[in-house]
Each structure stands twice: as structure tokens, then as C-alpha cells.
Amino acid sequence: MQLTILDRVDRVADGVLSLVLRGAGPLAPWEPGAHVDLALPNWLTRQYSLYGDPADRERYRIAVRHEPLSRGGSEYVHLFLRRGRTLEVSSPRNNFPLLAAREYLFLAGGIGITPILPMLRAATRAGATARLVYAGRSAATMPFTDDLRSSYGDRVSILAEDEQGRPDLAALAAGLSPRALVYCCGPAPMLAAAEAAFPAERLHIERFRPTARTFPPNTAFEVVCARSGQTVHVSPEESMLTALTHAGHPVPSGCREGVCGSCELTVLDGEPEHRDDIGAPANRMYACVSRARSPRLVVNL
The missing domain is CATH 3.40.50.80 (Nucleotide-binding domain of ferredoxin-NADP reductase (FNR) module)
Known part of the structure; x- marks a missing residue:
């Protein structure tokens, strides 16, 4: 995470605020389609697309719409967030890259x-x-x-x-x-x-929200953390992300719905059951929603 200062807050439409986040030094580079995780002071983390110019390494620009049925993120931004606040921002991730075309x-x-x-x-x-x-x-x-x-x-x-x-x-x-x-x-x-x-x-x-899909019933499986050697049991009633966190292996997470990619893990062995809306790359999975087709997964933790 990077520390930034909320440099400007502007109302750019009914119910929409533009936030300009200024870094203490050069910010991490990004390309069109990228988003960042913004850690809010109310302990929530939310994902917002970057809409500024990638050539500007001093500022990130995001826009937040006030959603009436907000889970607390947009409401906090609109009602309580003020200029001058220090905020933690993740390095940009891009699940929506712009491919070359004429x-x-x-x-x-x-x-x-x-x-x-x-x-x-x-x-x-x-x-x-x-x-x-x-x-x-x-x-x-x-x-x-x-x-x-x-x-x-x-x-x-x-x-x-x-x-x-x-x-x-x-x-x-x-x-x-x-x-x-x-x-x-x-x-x-x-x-x-x-x-x-x-x-x-x-x-x-x-997508801002996952598509409604049907999956097989959850089954239990084991996750082996390759670096520590610990084996973590994942019950049918909990996510892999939750089980790892309770076992002392917290994984960064944001949306917890399989649309942001912040909880990506490298799979070293076993077959994941992908339930995300991103399209996990080879040998990767998103621990917040995905599970296992095999009895055991080995991950790079």
C-alpha cells in the first residue's frame, strides 16, 4: 500500500465526487483500465478505476458515485471524507487492459x-x-x-x-x-x-458486481501453504480467504466477490474451481470466492 494525501474533492455530477490523491513521491505506474484499492478510515477497502492520465506519476484520480444501497464505502466518501486526509492506496491492478487495435x-x-x-x-x-x-x-x-x-x-x-x-x-x-x-x-x-x-x-x-451463477455445493478441502508448510482446512461453510486468515495467513482482499483481483494467489499444485468474474490467469486463483476441485491445493504462501 502507498500513502497518499486527499488533495482535492470536487462534485462532478449529481451524486458523484472526484477525488485527487497525491503521493509523497512518484506513484506506481498504471495503464488504462487499471483500478486501485482505497483503504477508507472506516476500515472498509473499496476498488475504484483510475480515470486520470497514466503519465501523471504524482496523482491518482478516481470518481465515486453515492449509492443509496451502499455497503458503507461510497456513503463514507460522500458524507465524511475531507481534503487533507491521509489514505492508503494499493498499487494499481488491471483486469481490463486495453489491447492494441486500429x-x-x-x-x-x-x-x-x-x-x-x-x-x-x-x-x-x-x-x-x-x-x-x-x-x-x-x-x-x-x-x-x-x-x-x-x-x-x-x-x-x-x-x-x-x-x-x-x-x-x-x-x-x-x-x-x-x-x-x-x-x-x-x-x-x-x-x-x-x-x-x-x-x-x-x-x-x-463488472462492478459478480454475475449470478450456480455452482456445485461447497465441499471441504485442504490448502497447503508452501512457504510455511502449514496445512489449512477449509470447511464447506467458509471461504478459502476466511480459513487462511483464521489460520494466521491473511491475504489482501477488497471486494470479496471475485471482481477486483486483490486476493490473487499462485497455485503450485492441485486444481482450483474458479468462481470469479475476472478470468483467473494460469496457475492463479482468487481466494475470496474460488474453491478446489481437487482434495488439496498448494499455494505460494
Whole structure:
């Protein structure tokens, strides 16, 4: 974790605050699509996409929407967090990387604009053809619209749903260039519509919440911590993350829902049962939700 100072707090739309976090020295580098874990003073850790310029090594910029059904993170940020506060921030992680292409279609819904902003900037700087379709409940709730219009002109379509309705993703898919990649971040209905409209091999999405899926009943298994030699029993009623923590092997964690990647572990032996929404790399797993297909896993702890 890195120590930062909350340098600025600005209201950028109804219910949305922009936070500028300034480091004491150069901050860890990042690329478009990356997010950080922000440790809040109320003991909660939450994940937020970086929306600034990766070339700025002095500041991280994030935006936080106040969610009425918040689990305590966004409510604390909006009601209690003040300029000048020291905050711990993780090094950036990127589960939503921007792949090289000659053309892009970016789709953003609401606060999902945050990871898309640096992607759009990087794509246009690289000389790619890029278009953004940005939707929100109303114009007042959509941050950064003025900057987008002034910087990108007619390459950006801004749709307030209470005035213009939702974007026609089927029409966008019908007119999509065969060499274009599609990047989408937003609420679950938008992601589902994008998955139905665009070819899976060209669509890249980031989720704020896990998809509803059904898994086999939980079974017990053992985790061998290779560095200490300790074997930890994981019962059907607890997560691997919880069992390791209780056994004295705490693993960094954030969302505890399989969407942020902060609890990634290296698997040295055994077969994990992946239940995350990220797509775990080879020989990796996320301890907050994933379990084991084999009776035993060996991990690099």
C-alpha cells in the first residue's frame, strides 16, 4: 500500500465526487483500465478505476458515485471524507487492459465512464479510430460530459436515458467495423445487452458486481501453504480467504466477490474451481470466492 494525501474533492455530477490523491513521491505506474484499492478510515477497502492520465506519476484520480444501497464505502466518501486526509492506496491492478487495435467502440454507463476515459485518450493519441457511446440516467448524473464534448467532439455520443432512451446496441453492432474492438463498463443490464449484441471475441467488459451463477455445493478441502508448510482446512461453510486468515495467513482482499483481483494467489499444485468474474490467469486463483476441485491445493504462501 502507498500513502497518499486527499488533495482535492470536487462534485462532478449529481451524486458523484472526484477525488485527487497525491503521493509523497512518484506513484506506481498504471495503464488504462487499471483500478486501485482505497483503504477508507472506516476500515472498509473499496476498488475504484483510475480515470486520470497514466503519465501523471504524482496523482491518482478516481470518481465515486453515492449509492443509496451502499455497503458503507461510497456513503463514507460522500458524507465524511475531507481534503487533507491521509489514505492508503494499493498499487494499481488491471483486469481490463486495453489491447492494441486500429478501431475501438467504447461503451460506458454511468460511473462506468471512469475506466473508459483513459482508454479513449490512449486510443486517440495512438492514432486509432475511436468512438464513445456514453449513457446515463439523466444529464445531471453523468460526470465529465463537458470535457468529453470539448475534447472529442462528434466522436462522442452522450445519451441521457430520461430524454433519449437507452443506446441501440444492436444497431451499433450491425455497423461495427470488422477490425474494431468493443470495451464496455457500466451497470449489469448494459453489460448483458452488450454480450447479446457483440461477438464475444471482440467484446471486453468490466463488472462492478459478480454475475449470478450456480455452482456445485461447497465441499471441504485442504490448502497447503508452501512457504510455511502449514496445512489449512477449509470447511464447506467458509471461504478459502476466511480459513487462511483464521489460520494466521491473511491475504489482501477488497471486494470479496471475485471482481477486483486483490486476493490473487499462485497455485503450485492441485486444481482450483474458479468462481470469479475476472478470468483467473494460469496457475492463479482468487481466494475470496474460488474453491478446489481437487482434495488439496498448494499455494505460494
